[in-house]
Amino acid sequence: MAQHYFDPDPGAAHRPATVDLVLADLHLRLDTDRGMFSPDRVDLGTRVLLESVPAPPPEGRLLDVGCGYGPIALAMAARAPGARVVGVDVNRRAVDLARHNARRNHLANVEFHLVDAEGTPAGGDAGTAGTPAERALAGPFDAIWSNPPIRIGKPALHALLRTWLGRLAPGGTAHLVVQKNLGADSLQRWLQEEGHPAERAASRAGFRILRVRRP
Incomplete structure (x- = not known):
């Protein structure tokens, strides 16, 4: 893949499209473009996550790491209108579209931020x-x-997870969706070794949902 979705400034030619995220409790219409993750459809892993996790906390601060054009963060915002949702990504084109999609779907309790690899504003x-x-x-x-x-590789992935899981509130819970054949089980072991109690919360269609709790 010559142009990775995790490039800060994708060089792929624009090809705007629209996809629908239809779940039992919500329907979001999302604009997409080339140069970001899964622009032609809401990917199966995201759907498995959104169809498997329990409802988000009704209040407080919620986070989507690697938000892309926004399906997970926007679903959180729709399901928890009393919460404040933050989505982050390193891809400028994706973050711009996520902000647009929040406006398009009339979700005012969500904000999106462009970040660098260390999790600081970029x-x-x-x-x-x-x-x-x-x-x-x-x-x-x-x-x-x-x-x-x-697909950013284990060192970068581990650094990313250390950063953001370190910002989980005491008693908070993270849910991560990882494809089994891309290392879900080894990631679960690594999380345990890092001091992040992790368990398999669900398994479907070749994906694992890993639940990480902060004591």
Whole structure:
């Protein structure tokens, strides 16, 4: 793949499209483009996650890591209108579309931020210490839902998970969807070794849902 969805500034030619996320409790219409993850349809892993996890906390701060054009974060926002949802991604084109999709679906309780590999504001979101973006990203978060970017490689993936799981609130829970043949079981073992109690919450269509609780 010459153009990766985790590139900060995708060079792929634009090809706008629209996809539908239809679940038992909601229907979102989402604009997409080339140069981001799964632009032609809401990918199966994301659907498995959204159809398997329990309802998000009705209040508090919720996080989607690797938000892409927004399906997970927007589903969280629709399901928990009293919560504040944050979506983060390194891909500028995806973050711009996620913000557009929030407006398109009339979801005002969600915000999207462009971040760097260390989880700090990037590009136009960067600024001095204490900016609204930095405060939004600092956590703690009561829940994290994520279809993490497995294909960035283990070192980068592990660094990403250390950053964001470290911002989980005491008593908070993260749900991660990982394809079995892309290392779901080995990731679960790594999480355990890192001190993040992890269990398999669900398994479907070749995907595992890993649940991580912070004591």
